[in-house]
Amino acid sequence: MKWSREQRMDMGTRTGRSWLRRGGVCLWALLAAGAAQAQEGRPWLDPAVPTAQRVELVLGRMTLDEKISLVHGNFGSVLRKTRPDDKRIGAGHVPGVPRLGIPDLYESDASLGVANGGTMRPGDVATALPASLATAASFDPAIAYEGGAMIGAEARAKGFNVLLAGGANLTRDPWNGRDFEYLGEDPWLTGVMAGAAIRGVQDNGIMSTLKHFALNAQESGRYVLDAQIAQGALRESDLLAFQIALERGQPDSVMCAYNKVNGDWSCENDWLLNQVLKRDWSFPGWVMSDWGGVHSTVKAALAGLDQESGQELDQEVYFGEPLQTAIGKGTVPEARLDDMVRRILGRLFHRGLVDRPAPDSPQPIDYAAHGLVARRAAEAGAVLLRNEGRVLPLSTALKRVVVIGGHADVGVLSGGGSSQVQAVSGSPLRMPIPNGPANLGFIKITYHGSSPLAAIKARLPGAQVTFLDGADPAAAAAAATGADAVLVFATQWRTEAIDLESLALPEGQDALIAAVAAANPRTTVVLETGGAVLMPWLGKVGAVLEAWYPGDQGGEAIARVLFGEVDAGGRLPLTFPAREEQAPRPQVPGLANVKAAAAEQAAKPRTPGATTVDITGGVKGFDVPYVEGADVGYRWYGRQGLKPLFPFGHGLSYSRFRHDGFTAQGGARPSVRFTVTNTGDRPGVDVPQVYAVVPGADGRPARRLVAFQRVELAPGQSVAVTLPIDPRLIARYDSGAAAWAVSGGPVPVVLARDAGDTGLTATLAMSALSLKP
Numbered sequence: 001m002k003w004s005r006e007q008r009m010d011m012g013t014r015t016g017r018s019w020l021r022r023g024g025v026c027l028w029a030l031l032a033a034g035a036a037q038a039q040e041g042r043p044w045l046d047p048a049v050p051t052a053q054r055v056e057l058v059l060g061r062m063t064l065d066e067k068i069s070l071v072h073g074n075f076g077s078v079l080r081k082t083r084p085d086d087k088r089i090g091a092g093h094v095p096g097v098p099r100l101g102i103p104d105l106y107e108s109d110a111s112l113g114v115a116n117g118g119t120m121r122p123g124d125v126a127t128a129l130p131a132s133l134a135t136a137a138s139f140d141p142a143i144a145y146e147g148g149a150m151i152g153a154e155a156r157a158k159g160f161n162v163l164l165a166g167g168a169n170l171t172r173d174p175w176n177g178r179d180f181e182y183l184g185e186d187p188w189l190t191g192v193m194a195g196a197a198i199r200g201v202q203d204n205g206i207m208s209t210l211k212h213f214a215l216n217a218q219e220s221g222r223y224v225l226d227a228q229i230a231q232g233a234l235r236e237s238d239l240l241a242f243q244i245a246l247e248r249g250q251p252d253s254v255m256c257a258y259n260k261v262n263g264d265w266s267c268e269n270d271w272l273l274n275q276v277l278k279r280d281w282s283f284p285g286w287v288m289s290d291w292g293g294v295h296s297t298v299k300a301a302l303a304g305l306d307q308e309s310g311q312e313l314d315q316e317v318y319f320g321e322p323l324q325t326a327i328g329k330g331t332v333p334e335a336r337l338d339d340m341v342r343r344i345l346g347r348l349f350h351r352g353l354v355d356r357p358a359p360d361s362p363q364p365i366d367y368a369a370h371g372l373v374a375r376r377a378a379e380a381g382a383v384l385l386r387n388e389g390r391v392l393p394l395s396t397a398l399k400r401v402v403v404i405g406g407h408a409d410v411g412v413l414s415g416g417g418s419s420q421v422q423a424v425s426g427s428p429l430r431m432p433i434p435n436g437p438a439n440l441g442f443i444k445i446t447y448h449g450s451s452p453l454a455a456i457k458a459r460l461p462g463a464q465v466t467f468l469d470g471a472d473p474a475a476a477a478a479a480a481t482g483a484d485a486v487l488v489f490a491t492q493w494r495t496e497a498i499d500l501e502s503l504a505l506p507e508g509q510d511a512l513i514a515a516v517a518a519a520n521p522r523t524t525v526v527l528e529t530g531g532a533v534l535m536p537w538l539g540k541v542g543a544v545l546e547a548w549y550p551g552d553q554g555g556e557a558i559a560r561v562l563f564g565e566v567d568a569g570g571r572l573p574l575t576f577p578a579r580e581e582q583a584p585r586p587q588v589p590g591l592a593n594v595k596a597a598a599a600e601q602a603a604k605p606r607t608p609g610a611t612t613v614d615i616t617g618g619v620k621g622f623d624v625p626y627v628e629g630a631d632v633g634y635r636w637y638g639r640q641g642l643k644p645l646f647p648f649g650h651g652l653s654y655s656r657f658r659h660d661g662f663t664a665q666g667g668a669r670p671s672v673r674f675t676v677t678n679t680g681d682r683p684g685v686d687v688p689q690v691y692a693v694v695p696g697a698d699g700r701p702a703r704r705l706v707a708f709q710r711v712e713l714a715p716g717q718s719v720a721v722t723l724p725i726d727p728r729l730i731a732r733y734d735s736g737a738a739a740w741a742v743s744g745g746p747v748p749v750v751l752a753r754d755a756g757d758t759g760l761t762a763t764l765a766m767s768a769l770s771l772k773p
């Protein structure tokens with residue numbers, strides 16, 4: 001008896017199992033017999049054989065061509081030509097080896113939902129999570145896990161088996177176009193949250209990446225720039241975030257970045273790939289390139305790249321014929337090719353994708369349940385930045401409310417680029433980038449169809465709720481005069497491939513807010529931004545709620561927070577500067593090169609029939625020296641003595657909390673203890689944060705987040721919290737000794753509400769430690 005792929009799949013599902021139970025023992029026997037027959041002559045298909053052995057068995061049967069074909073892949077849309085009926089058009093596709101039972105890799109973006117950028121799968125929708133920054137702002141790994149699990153379930157149901165998720169680059173610059181896809185500026189927060197999200201994805205029996213390795217900290221010139229930083233400083237910052245995410249999430253793959261790091265392209269960087277990732281961190285999975293990130297065959301293969309992705313975006317298919325030639329000549333040993341293949345196969349078997357492949361045709365998805373996952377993440381990550389005179393929460397007894405701007409009548413903003421999801425709630429607005437470059441035509445300014453206005457109106461059935469689009473500040477101010485509450489929705493769109501040139505709200509929104517606030521001090525500004533923004537009107541408004549890009553049910557989530565149905569539980573995962581000049585680089589490096597190339601391209605006549613794509617857009621290379629070293633974000637502000645607009649970790653609650661009993665335990669396994677009490681009159685969320693004070697890169701004391709805990713407490717309720725501290729967070733990376741070094745002695749720690757708060761202090765009596773890299 002032969003079992004179809006679908007039948008085998010079904011056996012893993014709940015329906016499949018109960019069907020088996022009804023059939024009883026006899027059916028089990030039949031099943032075992034069928035499986036045995038299917039495995040005849042193909043012992044690696046027997047799940048009882050240990051994974052390492054299965055890999056060796058199948059590797060031994062593969063031809064050179066088959067091995068080569070597994071280490072380079074197409075841009076996903078190529079599948080449309082070869083298999084027009086296949087619905088699994090995503091970012092990438094790598095053909096498997098059907099004769100040996102090795103499935104194709106169907107790859108989709110990623111962290112915010114099953115992406116459908118450029119609507120490559122017309123009509124296909126997916127649940128859109130809020131921006132990863134919102135997830136980070138929840139300071140709750142359970143929220144990150146739940147989001148990852150939701151996306152992984154949808155990806156699997158749509159037939160994808162690799163999610164290009166796990167964006168973990170640190171926010172070094174406040175204008176990075178992709179800040180919304182990452183998890184903020186702190187290595188511990190980023191590592192913990194990325195690890196949880198990856199675990200969630202992979203618990204569906206599909207694979208996830210961790211990306212972009214490393215230092216892809218800006219979008220301008222990302223294909224050509226050289227990120228420069230001392231190795232030790234990189235270990236203590238961006239790499240530490242990746243290392244923690246890797247340990248906790250165990251991603252099957254790591255995606256190397258576009259940019260160079262200290263002179264070598266990330267995807268052919270021996271130090272990054274061979275030495276740090278594979279040797280020091282014992283990474284068992286495979287390194288895939290970013291799409292268009294490969295520049296060589298021999299150098300990349302020897303440096304540790306295992307798979308070339310989206311090969312149509314490279315200047316040639318480096319891991320196709322040229323790799324075969326290099327193997328023939330011995331410039332790349334065949335053992336290295338075997339290592340690449342072994343790493344890919346190893347993860348396929350380990351993740352169960354050979355035994356329980358993703359389905360060939362789309363399966364039903366519980367979008368209602370998944371929408372709630374997105375809504376919970378948006379609520380948990382909404383940050384109440386200011387609440388003067390307790391303007392919020394809003395009462396349902398209000399009689400006249402004015403809602404202004406941000407297209408709040410139709411939906412909520414999302415970020416642009418490869419992560420773009422076509423939401424279940426719809427896409428009421430899809431607008432081209434004004435004056436956008438021709439090669440980015442597929443990126444659209446997209447709103448998800450969850451209207452904050454509708455959600456607000458639903459809570460105020462007896463009230464007069466007026467909406468104005470905000471185009472006319474004087475009319476908005478006139479409407480706001482005398483209203484019980486005014487809500488201005490302000491937006492800042494960010495996208496992959498383009499950085500912001502200014503942190504000011506665009507399109508006259510600052511003037512609009514100033515005019516409205518002058519007319520009515522009970523004005524709340526709801527921000528839908530993909531990162532930091534300047535607020536020249538801050539002192540004039542009553543409240544500011546940072547809702548980020550709030551996802552598929554963003555309108556509902558915002559209304560629930562505004563009306564206090566849930567607390568505003570988020571805290572800032574990155575610093576909001578008071579002025580652009582406060583950042584380590586007051587301007588986007590290389591912007592002049594980007595603009596010069598764009599002007600040159602615009603003037604050039606298009607070559608008809610040109611076959612190769614130059615994704616660099618002709619931008620000339622440049623260096624970005626990361627002068628702040630490991631002192632990213634709040635550590636930079638602390639060491640420079642700068643007062644930002646809002647510090648990392650800031651966020652208010654509708655309730656009040658007391659911290660006491662703060663004690664610290666040193667030695668080799670440091671930890672802290674304290675008690676949190678809700679002293680207010682409503683349930684609320686607190687996020688106590690523990691910072692160690694250790695010398696920064698310039699020797700001056702700088703804070704590092706070493707522990708945090710989100711707690712939800714009823715009025716009057718107390719909780720005792722004990723948190724372990726990872727000693728690497730207070731160590732220096734000693735490049736000479738190739739180890740983390742803690743020089744024993746007292747280390748001050750602060751229990752605070754944000755990175756700038758004085759808080760309570762204690763001292764860790766640390767043992768001298770030397771820890772492996």
Ligand code: BGC
Nearest residue numbers: 091109110164211290291418
């Ligand atoms: C992005 C990656 C993405 C890939 C595939 C690249 O341009 O940098 O994050 O996974 O495209 O869409």
